[in-house]
Amino acid sequence: MDNLDETNKQLIKLLHENAWQTSGALAKALNVSSATVRRRLKKLVQSGAIRAVAIANRDIIDSRSITTLIALNVSHENVDGVIQECVDHPETKWVASATGRFDILVLAEFASTEELSNYLQERLIKIEGVKDSETFVCLSVKKGRQILSID
DSSP states (O other): OOOHHHHHHHHHHHHHOOOOOOOHHHHHHHHHHHHHHHHHHHHHHHSOOOOOOOOOOHHHTTOEEEEEEEEEEOOGGGGHHHHHHHHTTTEEEEEEOOOOOOOOEEEEEEHHHEEEHHHIIIIGSSSSSSEEEEHHHOOOOOOOOOGGGOO
16 A cells, blocks of 8 residues: 555544544544445555554553663664664664664663663673664653553
8 A cells, every 4th residue: 555545644643543433433533434444444454554553551551661762873884783683682662773973773671770781781782883872761751652562
């Protein structure tokens, strides 16, 4: 599904706001029939354009989690390898190459400061190509709760 038409964009927006809406409520908001909504939803799911996920409320599920943003400077020839290795770590929730002062940004969660320290000193430092890192501990997460994972 290469291009989304305006109806599909609006449908996705409505689902993003509240995925528990009935096809009837969605149809009314979009001014289309319930059958049209169900057909479009089926196509969006089958194409991979959308998928259903549960978003956990971090404050209820796990208030002890430490969320960190780890910024990495890496050797140019090692960027792809470092990204893949970070992606493979279960602690990481989001990994991206970046412009600016750092080459790679990694969002990761840890159960304790000891776990974070071990990750930085035992695993991250051993990745070939990592020249330098800076770690930012998030004191309060106001948006992005969907990153939380339940292990």
